Amino acid sequence: MARDQGTSEFSDLRPKEKCGIIGCAGTSPITSDLYYGLRILQHRGQESAGLAVYEDGLKSKRGMGLVHEVFTKEDLVDLRGNSGIGHVRYSTTGSSVLDNAQPIVAKTSYGEIALAHNGDIANANEIREELSKKGWAFMTTSDSEVIVRLLANEIVNTGDVKRALREFTNRLVGAYSLALMINDSVYAIRDPLAIRPLCIGEGNDRMMIASESVVFDTLPGYRFIRDLKPGEIVELRSDGFESTRLPHPNHTAHCMFEWVYFARPDSVLDERLVYDARVKIGEQLAHEYPVPADIVVPVPESGRAQAQGYAHVSGLPVVEGLIKNRYIERTFIMPEQADRETGVMLKLNAIRSAVKNKRVVLVDDSIVRGTTIRKIVGILRLAGAREVHVRIGCLPIRFPCYLGIDMKTRDQFIANEKTVPEIADFIEADSLGYLSLRGLISALKHSRDDICLGCLTGEYPVPIPGEKMRKERPLEMFSDSATKPSARKKASSSR
Amino acid sequence: MARDQGTSEFSDLRPKEKCGIIGCAGTSPITSDLYYGLRILQHRGQESAGLAVYEDGLKSKRGMGLVHEVFTKEDLVDLRGNSGIGHVRYSTTGSSVLDNAQPIVAKTSYGEIALAHNGDIANANEIREELSKKGWAFMTTSDSEVIVRLLANEIVNTGDVKRALREFTNRLVGAYSLALMINDSVYAIRDPLAIRPLCIGEGNDRMMIASESVVFDTLPGYRFIRDLKPGEIVELRSDGFESTRLPHPNHTAHCMFEWVYFARPDSVLDERLVYDARVKIGEQLAHEYPVPADIVVPVPESGRAQAQGYAHVSGLPVVEGLIKNRYIERTFIMPEQADRETGVMLKLNAIRSAVKNKRVVLVDDSIVRGTTIRKIVGILRLAGAREVHVRIGCLPIRFPCYLGIDMKTRDQFIANEKTVPEIADFIEADSLGYLSLRGLISALKHSRDDICLGCLTGEYPVPIPGEKMRKERPLEMFSDSATKPSARKKASSSR
């Protein structure tokens, strides 16, 4: 709809989750629940949204924009059905964006299949090439089309949906939380390493799966049941679900970034409340990098829970010294005049009286390029902060993600170009502390072996062409990464 | 984009051509030519439009609406390329309309394929089922996707585009004029019976194919070369084209409706100018159904050339006694109040002074339901016409078309429910004359064996499941269909 004619200003300053998924089966129409559920999952993808439902056949609509922009009241009436799935997506720009929106729908000799996918199939190109060599044609560039064709083929060959679901996943390497509709049946699959989240809940006459538990907390009448297990396949029924398991290793590879940044703080992922993990990260940071200071200031919204944890341990008060313009987030239409760093100023402002002459501990979740945090430090100094000590609730990100997060190239990471002291200098912080691996692990309450750390270590839980596969290594190899407060040249005097 | 929120009022009152296609290859950008060419072909489809071009890869855009509504200036800049194809389409309504818009684009191991298709594949479902049983999935309901997958498969299997083009068409039964882009090469194919039109022309540094010759007449710098031959495959080059032929019978099956109604009068189709055919039809009608009268009134726009022919032979003057509201054509948004027949009144009005007390010969191209012509007769009578003699430039339409025209069910045709005298009564005409088959054939200047008459005779030039295949039959079997003027009860007295 040409809603955003300009450039999204912060799109490359933060990692982007690729998707959120949902599915529901009941004995009465579930469209409204899918719609609101998608709105609750909106933080997992803002570029396109889609629904596919079944009532005397499969009906679907996909569109560019936020959920409430894509679906009109009339659409929701048209999309009436007792079972269905939905999807929100962050996707790269280009003329084919709508083609890559989901749910993707396919007609087969067995019936209709709709797919909503969260994750990345690491060997999608390999499978695509193999199928292409057999003469198959693809109408999109998405790995989801690869999945759906593979599945369709398996269903037709086996004539048995459940067997097909088990067998076609043998071919998939990577991260996949899937919501599937095969005719009027709704299935959900979580990959054997459980990389992306997926959980199940129940309503009055219906069962639902969703990317995050917050859906069940906030959608009236629902109750969270549990996470899907690694490699679990469930078929939703109105009054329960059937479950089978794929072969799976004795460890998982949950994406640590869900807890660190992506998921809503009020979601429980694999039995660990995101909020608690973040508070604990903040506490850990306070233990690892104590510093004499006056206040703890979170970067809103991403550093808020961590700041609470840091404050708790350090005994310093949390002060909301940075104010965010809620309306300026989405676009700038004059990028030449308001470049990205200026954008940060339009988006964030410091409260002078709150930070003036204060020694500030500034807490955020992660650093990608370093330009945003640098600007925020500058804003605090301009507002009179005497010292700014930056604490980051994650290790330095240095490697691409091939498993569902949109960070694809090494050169976007400042931590590949600079050492921690150099980064502290670049962002003009008086000190800089990144969370240690030990601290991260302890905060997530999962063993190191059960967490995917690919973007931090460059070693991935599945084979990725051209990348290293993870082996067991002692935690010690990640020495703590911090600058000492004394290491900072007194930049404030020169300004 | 919500352009038409109401119901298209005349959509089912007239047969609809399904599509127009175009393709171009040159040594400099051809996008603008494709765009204007599509606008010139707009009469062949008003529901969706699309372009696919090649420049460092394939780029495409499709959308709902008229050509100038779908493409912005920015789109045309983005779609820069030295080769490309385009499509306009009439398509059925529903949520999946955009999915069925063309050109359809597919990625294969050989490269990218884009397809624009005019016609109908009679055995599409059969092929689709066969491929489905092999485990292939389809993402649309269109026969065009069947074509493109079949072609992709053939290309990959043979590794030879030209051979693949020849061989995959073996599987296709039906009408197909195709514009294809395979990577940066543009191909055109016309089915062995040459059912739908397709011709070739040249510009300064480029070659073009298009559904109708009018494109070459009106697009500056172009020159018409010739029609594609039955079963011809051409590859466009900037300076010429390469041609091969599929096996083909020694007769064709040109759709007679192109001359009777669909094509623009200024197009030459298979060496017969549409305008000339229509004038000749009118002359023929005058020979077959002379009647004492004062004036010849065409139904605008569809009966105009035929009226000229009738006038020429009969010696009566043509009088433009019916005036059309150019702006009211497209939609009514209060169908309950302005039903379809009222719609005709809003669309057409008679000029009282021109028809008052006159004996009118009313000329149109064809009758489907009979409700529109009935209303027009009524409008003329209300305006004071003393007699209204209806002359129709075609035989009674009684059978569905499976080869590219949107008339799919028998029960929409009045000629299946009523005899000609009954139709005359129903439409309240003083007399009614349908063109004879002999007259039609002579007007088209093609032998009866070379024309598809499926919708008139129920016998089709290709095998259609559940329908009869055409055998040679003597022309005589189509006895002339007319009512005598005297046969008409003086309906005017009863009103």
Add this chain to the structure above:
Amino acid sequence: MARDQGTSEFSDLRPKEKCGIIGCAGTSPITSDLYYGLRILQHRGQESAGLAVYEDGLKSKRGMGLVHEVFTKEDLVDLRGNSGIGHVRYSTTGSSVLDNAQPIVAKTSYGEIALAHNGDIANANEIREELSKKGWAFMTTSDSEVIVRLLANEIVNTGDVKRALREFTNRLVGAYSLALMINDSVYAIRDPLAIRPLCIGEGNDRMMIASESVVFDTLPGYRFIRDLKPGEIVELRSDGFESTRLPHPNHTAHCMFEWVYFARPDSVLDERLVYDARVKIGEQLAHEYPVPADIVVPVPESGRAQAQGYAHVSGLPVVEGLIKNRYIERTFIMPEQADRETGVMLKLNAIRSAVKNKRVVLVDDSIVRGTTIRKIVGILRLAGAREVHVRIGCLPIRFPCYLGIDMKTRDQFIANEKTVPEIADFIEADSLGYLSLRGLISALKHSRDDICLGCLTGEYPVPIPGEKMRKERPLEMFSDSATKPSARKKASSSR
């Protein structure tokens, strides 16, 4: 709406009527009738549309675009009312277009007033300045706001609507057909010279006024009553109307261009059917400029009735040798590549077989710049026409219109720069004949004194600052304007 993102290609090649108006009062909802009535008047203005109705207060909507684009079904439900007025408008481009759309609505101490205006107030600036000097502010640049403020002032001062309607018009100099709603009452006024058309009709429980009688012919259930008289003020009631007269001279000044070009041929304006006038113009042209020729070809649509008249007198057949692309009319988005003259080619095409080797009499209604007719002559010659004799159903247009037509500057008229022979040369016609004044007058069936000829003679029926006022002059002063066929240098040889 972003409907037209390009440049309207023919906007300055043809004079534009400024507006169409409608009004209705009944005992049940009239919204649907106003809506369809406006659609029937769409040819009088395509840039904006508006409705104002009364039901427990005044409700209105105006928007840019065609009538069916501006109003959704929901709008028509919201705009329910038993009385109302409507407007379609051609308006100049710019950011304030919507502000100038009508009906214009004003709140006064007497109540609410809505105004729909067709015409131009010649002394609007003078009144505006006078009111401005009294400290009044204006929110638009339109003369309609001047009218509404003047009226509001008069109503409040007199406390008597009918007296106010009579008195405020004393101040107005110019052309004004008005539809007014004052609270729930609907009034119509026609200026004392009856420059713009306005007529009255009746439905079952309602009365309607409209710019053209065609509304009553084609809107089901209506019957035309009569034209409003010069200076007549009517108040519509559900069962009739009250009429009073303004002082008025003993002659009128009907705009001749309504018959020549603007109005629909099936409208009767001031007792003269437009179609008849145009046929008669054609006949007159044949008498004034006979030429040995083979066929008469109209420029579609504007020359069609005239061509019939020419054919009738000359005995030559009318041949529809020019075909118009119905869909290409409205916009070009690449004006640099398809300049206006190319635009003519995309819009019109000649039928070769119809014109080849023929001596063609080409008939159109008028010439403004001369570039369009020049291109059409060229198209005919390219198609093989041996001779092209142009016959124009009007005198040379040389002067601006200040009374309701959008032709404001002298330098747009070729007849101000060239003599008739020079124009013939410029347009490359073998001969050129403009209708004589005597011929025009006789075709319109109104006395010369009752017709406004300002754009032809430069003498206007009302005082216009800087222009001459009309005096009575003998018809003879307009000598016939034509080139002799022999006067044309054989341009074809040079091409």
Add this chain to the structure above:
Amino acid sequence: MARDQGTSEFSDLRPKEKCGIIGCAGTSPITSDLYYGLRILQHRGQESAGLAVYEDGLKSKRGMGLVHEVFTKEDLVDLRGNSGIGHVRYSTTGSSVLDNAQPIVAKTSYGEIALAHNGDIANANEIREELSKKGWAFMTTSDSEVIVRLLANEIVNTGDVKRALREFTNRLVGAYSLALMINDSVYAIRDPLAIRPLCIGEGNDRMMIASESVVFDTLPGYRFIRDLKPGEIVELRSDGFESTRLPHPNHTAHCMFEWVYFARPDSVLDERLVYDARVKIGEQLAHEYPVPADIVVPVPESGRAQAQGYAHVSGLPVVEGLIKNRYIERTFIMPEQADRETGVMLKLNAIRSAVKNKRVVLVDDSIVRGTTIRKIVGILRLAGAREVHVRIGCLPIRFPCYLGIDMKTRDQFIANEKTVPEIADFIEADSLGYLSLRGLISALKHSRDDICLGCLTGEYPVPIPGEKMRKERPLEMFSDSATKPSARKKASSSR
């Protein structure tokens, strides 16, 4: 834009500021600064936005939606100018919304005037009636049109803009912060009681006025100068400004709600930082209503600073126990299924681990209907909170605002129907404390005489028809409003 086809869910649950204004004059184009300035002021109005600039005449655009939705890149190029004003607005729904958008533009004999207005003119109807009786017509229902006509009249009568600005304000009773453009000059006026905020700042070659100081903090290159004084009129120049004063009383009537809720926390209004005021309010609440508790939870975003203050004094930790869905704010399209209270659940969720078994002090800024806070209390209890003590940073709102805030009827306020203990019961809080007047006054750092308390006391600083005018009264008359924790019946047992 039809962006929001549903019902804005929270629109009536919170008071709405009516507008934000901006103005700028420089020696080079200021359009981009106005645009970004408006985006920074977006929190003051989200329904319409507009800009008016001067360059060889006045140019303007207004539209429905957020600033970045109303203006395209092309618009900003078209609106190039060295001086201009802008406006964001919250406005009531209906068909005339666009008409009431601002800046409003008027043409006068002196030139063009554009007006952007924040506030409400209490005697607008009176002036409108008076002018109407003189025969003036109004085209909108807004008091801004009244202002602009009055000003235009005064300018023309006096022939002296500055005198006119001083004199026309004599007629205005109420709240008005105005940005005016009179031809290419930009003026700003603040009413003599300084009810709405307005301040001035400087850029490199330009001066700017804006509703809030945050514009100067976050727009690169600007510096805040000072608030406009009560009754001050300034004319902006590129290098400074000229100032005069209207007669004004020796006290002001700043709207207390700007500090309590409307303004951004990082704005300084009349020398009091909003953030500081809110922190102080929280501290005051802790002094007035201490309670044994475990954590302080803010309602995001509106109670955050107050919670910090409460925490500081009470020694309790702030815990962000409520999480807001950032994307669900704006609309629901199925209001029947997701009524407003359900809407609160979709918008807010509690973090179970943070509040479980905790005694919570819940802090928000104000209560209107009470339904939202009731739901939030319920959400906390569902998440396991043992006690919920509500602390409100303002007195009970009981009276309409006639001076710029959209709360017009008494019956929307729960405090008019229930006593404080009854409200505590209704919202199911264990205790409820509203800030005392003394506490509010001390937090705002302005004397009681200088603050407008109309919505709290029903006594207004200017004469309002049918309402009481403020007299000096002792602070004591506002006895503290609170329930004792013990007063709460143990509602939890009954649930």
